[in-house]
Amino acid sequence: MTTRKGIIIFVLSLVVLFSSLTTSAQEPRFGGTLRVAIGTSLKSIDWMCYTQVIVRQVGYHIWETLVTFDDKFRIIGHLAHDWKISPDHKTYTFYLRKGVQFHKGYGEMKAEDVKSSIDRYIKKAPSGSALNVNQVEVIDDYTVALHLTKPSGPAFLSLLALPSEAVIIFPKEIMDPLPDVNGIGLKEAVGTGPFELEDWIPGEKLVLSRFKDYSPPDFPAATGLGGKRVAYLDKVILIPTPEPSARVAALEAGDVDFADEVPATSYLSLKDNPGIKLYPVEPYFIPQAYFNMARGPFSKSIDLRKAVLAAVDTEQMLQAATRGYKDFYKVACGSLFYQDIQPDLYSKYGCEQGLYGKGSEFEKARELMKKAGYNGEKIVIITNTDYYYMYASALVLADQMGRAGFNTKLEVYDWPGELDRRSNLDAWDIAFSGNSIRMDPNMAYLWFYDKKKWTYFKEYKWPEMATLVEQDMAALTHEERLAVWDKMMRLFIDNATMINVGEVKTLYASNNKVHFMNWYLWSFWNTWIEK
CATH class of the missing domain: 3.40.190.10 (Periplasmic binding protein-like II)
Incomplete structure (x- = not known):
């Protein structure tokens, strides 16, 4: 023992x-x-x-x-x-x-x-x-x-x-x-x-x-x-x-003692306020957009998913998510993990394969759309205003997809409303969410494990990933797991599984x-x- x-x-x-x-x-x-x-x-x-x-x-x-x-x-x-x-x-x-x-x-x-x-x-x-x-x-x-x-x-x-x-x-x-x-x-x-x-x-x-x-x-x-x-x-x-400016106003007025997710635009007005403390949270989230793998055009075609990745400029999405404050985001390569704090897990493979790091490649996107047989079907994108980084990222995505030739419809809810809408897999094609710190890689890859009772990817049969998940579970050493994780990340990127926008940070604030x-x-x- x-x-x-x-x-x-x-x-x-x-x-x-x-x-x-x-x-x-x-x-x-x-x-x-x-x-x-x-x-x-x-x-x-x-x-x-x-x-x-x-x-x-x-x-x-x-x-x-x-x-x-x-x-x-x-x-x-x-x-x-x-x-x-x-x-x-x-x-x-x-x-x-x-x-x-x-x-x-x-x-x-x-x-x-x-x-x-x-x-x-x-x-x-x-x-x-x-x-x-x-x-x-x-x-x-x-x-x-x-x-x-x-x-x-x-x-x-x-x-x-x-x-x-x-x-x-x-x-x-x-x-x-x-x-x-x-x-x-x-x-x-x-x-x-x-x-x-x-x-x-x-x-x-x-x-x-x-x-x-x-x-x-x-x-x-x-x-x-x-x-x-x-x-x-x-x-x-x-x-x-839900409104970020309302959280800041409530803190400044003394109606609350602590404010969650303070917008970057409030940083300059709060940093010199002697009655306020700021707490940088870095990293905070990776904004993500899920492709619906249960039904619709993205469930049937890797090429169509790659067309979206070609069209989207993830840095523009990050700029929108952080209201243009460059110090509040970091461009990544589609990795599920964070560059500075997870160096043995962070992968540049998405940039190496040309799926991330460029953006606004509209001609390439149109060629892939044609190859996939896309005929102008409506693409429903759902997001929410409770998490501003999801909302702002979705606005940019809808615009860039439209410029590439996709017929997009953006639906905006509060966060509980988006979750309700997202639970109906017949109601959307792309849904926004966020990737918090994955303290262990199986926190991410279990999304695609076919033994899960329910997930937004449940209907997407992916035996290669399921096999790797089981190999990870059976591995007895950290070195064995690292080798499996590398294969998982490559498979995840090659499959154009979802849009990982990049890393954003945020602020918490309290009274002094x-x-x-x-x-x-x-x-x-x-x-x-x-x-």
């Missing part, structure tokens, strides 16, 4: 931490309410079954996983303090921390809760079948063994740690009988995290309150998504405020009484407010 407390999924050379960390000579204090203007509203808070970033940002505070990522992308214990891997890599045994309490009086977390939660994940989560878990065995109150159908290496632990469709742990009592996915997907939103859900009025507010019985793992400090997490704040009130410490996307443990 081999034992690991910190198995490295992949160690990255972090030149720049994702977001600035505030430091202060003052001691943190408990108390206070943090009012936060967020960019969009939630249609669900079922973190296990939904992939949207805002769902995970709320979920971080309420729920926890067996293991998680530290700030170097290594796996560390979270609800499990240790684990053991069998010699055949088919059984992973986890040793749970004792004394961890659930919210709302549900008592101590034990192995039966882990079993019922993982059973739900396997049955309900889109990536549940990708775990390849055959049996969840309760050995005693604090020991649970996951028996796999086939050997798996580091990729299995990374799946248990992924912040998208998270393998979060609920009390067994709210899992019996196994509920269907709905607004929260459960009878109650109960976890073990530093905050508990107090109130949620969709579209109006979501209130988190400090969980007084929270038990953090034994770490000297916070690290990544885990470590020592302290809920100093009494409450966090999340207020959907807030002491905010964050890693990448906002979270509010270890955040406190001066008197």
Whole structure:
């Protein structure tokens, strides 16, 4: 048997931490309410079954996983303090921390809760079948063994740690009988995290309150998504405020204490304001446009997808997404990963193959359109205004495709509205989204795994990618996984699978009484407010 407390999924050379960390000579204090203007509203808070970033940002505070990522992308214990891997890599045994309490009086977390939660994940989560878990065995109150159908290496632990469709742990009592996915997907939103859900009025507010019985793992400090997490704040009130200028105005007027995704145009007016603190978040997102692979012209023709890539100038899209502020974007080559912080994963293959890096090649686009047999069919592009970088990128894409000869129709919604529209695969041809940091490559490539219960690419049969996903799951070393990831990225680019626009950064902002410490996307443990 081999034992690991910190198995490295992949160690990255972090030149720049994702977001600035505030430091202060003052001691943190408990108390206070943090009012936060967020960019969009939630249609669900079922973190296990939904992939949207805002769902995970709320979920971080309420729920926890067996293991998680530290700030170097290594796996560390979270609800499990240790684990053991069998010699055949088919059984992973986890040793749970004792004394961890659930919210709302549900008592101590034990192995039966882990079993019922993982059973739900396997049955309900889109990536549940990708775990390849055959049996969840309760050995005693604090020991649970996951028996796999086939050997798996580091990729299995990374799946248990992924912040998208998270393998979060609920009390067994709210899992019996196994509920269907709905607004929260459960009878109650109960976890073990530093905050508990107090109130949620969709579209109006979501209130988190400090969980007084929270038990953090034994770490000297916070690290990544885990470590020592302290809920100093009494409450966090999340207020959907889709218009960026309205978020800034609310902060300046003192109506909120913290603003999500501050536009680049506000940087000059805020940077010298003594009452405001700015927090650069770099990188933030890769704007993306999905081709509909279930139906329509792009599902049938690689050439037509390549025609769009020939027409589009991704730098113009980035300029629009960041309102022309060059310091807020970085041109890339269609990679799913980030140049500076993921150098062993970032690929220039898209530029080498001529699919990225040029743009506005309208004659080339027309030749490919003719080769694909395109006859002027309407191309429906959907986007939203809640995330400005998606909206602005879509405007440029529609214009450039039109100049190449595509018949485009742009439909604009709020973010929940786009998600509703996107769920109808007969209603669109290109849909905008964003690629957050993929802490492990399977967070990206599982999109195309044919064993997923549901994905926007589910109907696109791609056996070559499915084979590579399974090879990644079976790989036992980082070096083996790197070789597989390179093949995946090349296949992804050669197939013109989607439009990866490039890297954008953003700003968070707060009043000067807030002491905010964050890693990448906002979270509010270890955040406190001066008197």
